[in-house]
Amino acid sequence: MKLSLFSTKNKKIIKDPLMGENPISIHILGICSALAITTKIDTAVVMTLAVVAVLSISNTVVALIRKLIPNKVRIIIQMSIIASLVSITDQILAAYYYDMSKILGVFLGLIITNCIVLGRLEAFAMQNSPGEAFLDGMGNGLGYGAILIAVAFFRELFGFGSIYGYNVINDNIYFSGYENNGLMILSPGAFIILGLIVWVHRSYTKVIDKG
Amino acid sequence: MQHYINIIINSVFIENIVLVYFLGMCSFLSISKKVETSIGLGLAVIFVLSITAPANWAINEYFLAEGALDWAGLEDINLDFLQFIVFISVIAAMVQLVEMLMDRFSPVLYYNLGIFLPLITVNCSILGCSLFLVEREYNLAEATVYGFGSGLGFFLAIVSLATIRKRMRYSNVPPTLRGVGMSMLLTGLISMAFLGFSGISL
Numbered sequence: 001m002k003l004s005l006f007s008t009k010n011k012k013i014i015k016d017p018l019m020g021e022n023p024i025s026i027h028i029l030g031i032c033s034a035l036a037i038t039t040k041i042d043t044a045v046v047m048t049l050a051v052v053a054v055l056s057i058s059n060t061v062v063a064l065i066r067k068l069i070p071n072k073v074r075i076i077i078q079m080s081i082i083a084s085l086v087s088i089t090d091q092i093l094a095a096y097y098y099d100m101s102k103i104l105g106v107f108l109g110l111i112i113t114n115c116i117v118l119g120r121l122e123a124f125a126m127q128n129s130p131g132e133a134f135l136d137g138m139g140n141g142l143g144y145g146a147i148l149i150a151v152a153f154f155r156e157l158f159g160f161g162s163i164y165g166y167n168v169i170n171d172n173i174y175f176s177g178y179e180n181n182g183l184m185i186l187s188p189g190a191f192i193i194l195g196l197i198v199w200v201h202r203s204y205t206k207v208i209d210k211g
Numbered sequence: 212m213q214h215y216i217n218i219i220i221n222s223v224f225i226e227n228i229v230l231v232y233f234l235g236m237c238s239f240l241s242i243s244k245k246v247e248t249s250i251g252l253g254l255a256v257i258f259v260l261s262i263t264a265p266a267n268w269a270i271n272e273y274f275l276a277e278g279a280l281d282w283a284g285l286e287d288i289n290l291d292f293l294q295f296i297v298f299i300s301v302i303a304a305m306v307q308l309v310e311m312l313m314d315r316f317s318p319v320l321y322y323n324l325g326i327f328l329p330l331i332t333v334n335c336s337i338l339g340c341s342l343f344l345v346e347r348e349y350n351l352a353e354a355t356v357y358g359f360g361s362g363l364g365f366f367l368a369i370v371s372l373a374t375i376r377k378r379m380r381y382s383n384v385p386p387t388l389r390g391v392g393m394s395m396l397l398t399g400l401i402s403m404a405f406l407g408f409s410g411i412s413l
């Protein structure tokens with residue numbers, strides 16, 4: 001089989017998690033970090049990069065050794081691969097981007113228990129070739145990031161009146177009585193914004209939950 | 212004594228792990244469809260948290276933290292970077308152990324909690340609690356009480372969401388908002404109510 005990067009199948013692998021199979025809004029995986037670090041866009045971007053890196057590398061590694069993993073201990077093996085990668089990411093971030101690593105704090109470590117990673121390893125990497133697994137990891141990481149950045153966009157805009165650190169709301173508007181909405185920075189704002197985004201996204205993709 | 216009660220009140224109401232720190236959201240949303248199962252999961256989380264918190268505290272204190280290996284004559288070694296791997300393996304091992312002990316000594320409890328135990332390994336609230344313990348520099352007693360209190364907070368949050376979702380069955384929710392979307396909005400409202408406690412200083 002000739003392996004080409006942009007075959008229809010590979011495109012589908014990357015594109016699906018961005019829309020119809022989005023890990024957050026459709027499969028409800030990895031919500032914890034989606035809410036905790038989305039008060040500002042820059043933390044959301046760093047978190048996305050970290051998850052994309054961990055997810056695509058662990059997917060590739062597991063796909064490479066998938067035939068060697070005994071079925072009974074596979075979860076432990078997967079967990080230790082994820083935990084090692086997360087530790088490496090944490091160390092790299094602490095070395096080169098110390099302020100950000102302080103802000104993310106324990107939530108970077110919690111990528112280990114982010115269900116997206118384990119879920120993709122179980123559902124995809126255990127059955128597919130390393131190349132496809134890598135693309136799947138990228139796709140899911142980006143699909144996760146898209147929602148993360150969307151939530152962060154609204155929270156930062158309404159909570160701080162800025163987008164990616166730049167003030168967008170004119171002083172005159174504040175002067176005429178507009179105020180930043182403090183609720184957006186607190187936890188209820190995160191829940192409500194994510195709930196609304198899930199609603200919009202599901203209306204668009206026409207996914208209906210029975211529960 | 213009062214100090215410990217304050218830790219419990221703080222971790223249940225003021226800094227609830229689910230509603231304020233967003234930990235354990237996945238199981239919080241997916242297991243809250245029925246009240247009975249949510250009670251089961253809540254109890255299992257209380258149980259596992261009260262065991263893993265002191266265990267991870269001890270391992271961090273005597274093996275991983277900076278200068279922790281003094282007792283072995285290895286002052287210069289700092290195994291901080293192994294924290295994630297060690298904590299998650301301790302949690303996985305403890306959960307397995309609890310499962311086996313329960314099966315042996317209390318089959319009834321095992322029957323009721325059994326299916327939730329493996330799920331708990333990947334529940335972020337457990338790992339998150341262990342990481343918070345280290346960050347806040349608690350001692351052993353405080354760590355145990357904090358673990359128990361956080362579990363109680365999770366229990367309270369998941370049972371209240373499950374009961375509200377039960378009532379929601381009679382309401383006419385737009386189809387695409389049903390399920391997760393609605394649960395998120397409800398959680399937002401519960402969390403807003405809990406914000407009322409944040410003014411309390413202990």
